[in-house]
Amino acid sequence: MHDSVTIKDNSVLDVEKVRKDFPILDTFVFGHPLVYLDNAATTQKPEAVLKAMEEYYHAINSNVHRGVHHLSQQATDAYELARKKIAEFIGARHAHEIIFTRGTTESINLVAASFGKRFLKTGDSILISGLEHHSNIVPWQLACEDRGATLKVIPIDGNGEMVLDGLEKLLEGVKLVSVNYVSNALGTINPVREIIAAAHSRGIPVMLDAAQAVQHMELDVQELDVDFLAFSSHKIYGPTGFGVLYGKESWLNELPPYQGGGEMIKTVSFEKTTYNDLPYKFEAGTPDMAGAIGLGAALDYVQQLGLSAIRQTENNLMAYALEALREVKELRLIGRSANRAGVLSFLVGDIHPFDLGEILDKQGIAVRTGHHCAQPIMDLYCIPGTVRASLAFYNTRAEIDRLVVGIRKGITLLS
Amino acid sequence: MTIKEKQDEIVADFELFGEWMDKYEYIIQLGKDLPLIDPQYKTDDNLIRGCQSKVWMHAEFKEGKIFFTADSDAVITKGLVSLVIRVLSGHTPREIVDAELYFINAIGLSSHLSPTRSNGLLSMVKQIKIYALGYMAKSTQS
């Protein structure tokens, strides 16, 4: 591992030093040094992750859990070690409570399909919020449609915060609650503890979409007492195409398999197949070995930096950015929660977000524009979308300054 | 002027700009100057929905030629829309169907034709071709 990553808890990171771990940050775009502020879409990968994946393919690549031969054993060990690291990272009681998937989207689809099949009946409902990514809306719509159930929605206020006043009433008839921990569209950190407590008091399980949470704050599934939790490797400095579903052992044992194939079976005959134990029951087919090992390396990296140092560094930068953006009088933040992580969503005057995004791009500044896969929120605010700048610990104050200059240039050109 | 001549003229105009800022300033000005589509035609039927920005377009067939008016909610898109209209409006269906639009690449705005950006311009160009094909089919029938 890189020597720059020995930093004590509670301190802030030496950002200039940490940036050296991410070669892509030295890229030039249209003649300008890249300012990468699209971290909520995907984060960049440190050298340590790239190296771990390369080493896997160079030295031990082999199919897991199958071969009697030496390489297969080594690959299996590395793959299962990654599962242990992931379990420890989120505080799971058992490694077999970690199911490997392709990402948050697949993790949610797995629970929606399997939970729906086993527990959802006509007249039941699923509760989500008005602040969800499409990945935490559509799988539940599909499950509800399939089972004759209905989808209920926790309302959102003008600041982009969930309104929990009517929660008790909303929970009536609900079989499962699935909400995001941190909003990818507005950056709001949601009151998930309160939601979990209210749901559990009625014996209702809760799933958390933690796609925008795990990379920004310490999180412990046992302490949260959450029943299911999903996140994506690529948003926490790991490789793309890989992700995690955590489920409490007791729940996972209750759910039927999601897909059929190799790995997930014990015995197969044409009359009857018996399923494998956890976690393999939910992992049909040859898995993404390099993905697991890459995510393991990413979590090692994050832990060596220290999540509390990451959080402190990012909070400082967020405060700086909020202050800097406030100086631009034509700019209005969309989502005004004080309790936020990672994301700044905004509009400037009556400039279309797409136009501003393009002018920023020309200046080497990467932001995202549009509805951020959260159309219901944009409809709530009656806007076509926003410009979203999303931060990671490797972003600098100088980059925020460049964003502000870029926005001002956009204002000059576009209004 | 032929469609090709019009495109070459635009490309030559854009070669005069040294800075990307100047180029964008010009496109944005074109967007602001674009004669707006008659409000009666700014309907959902005439809406070409991109993922990011919207384009409204209306076509009229007069004396063997097609004339377009259009609008967009994003001003850079609108500027490019006005260039596409300058190039294609007032031509016969056959000329429009056969036209190859190379000027958008040549002036360095090819990203606007990328399906991943899907900002309405690409869909608009497709829609124009579909109109032209429709009119061509009609005129060969009669």
Ligand SMILES: Cc1ncc(COP(=O)(O)O)c(C=O)c1O
């Ligand atoms: C809150 C949230 N949920 C779900 C997803 C979907 O993640 P993935 O595309 O990695 O499956 C994202 C990613 O954009 C997200 O931000």
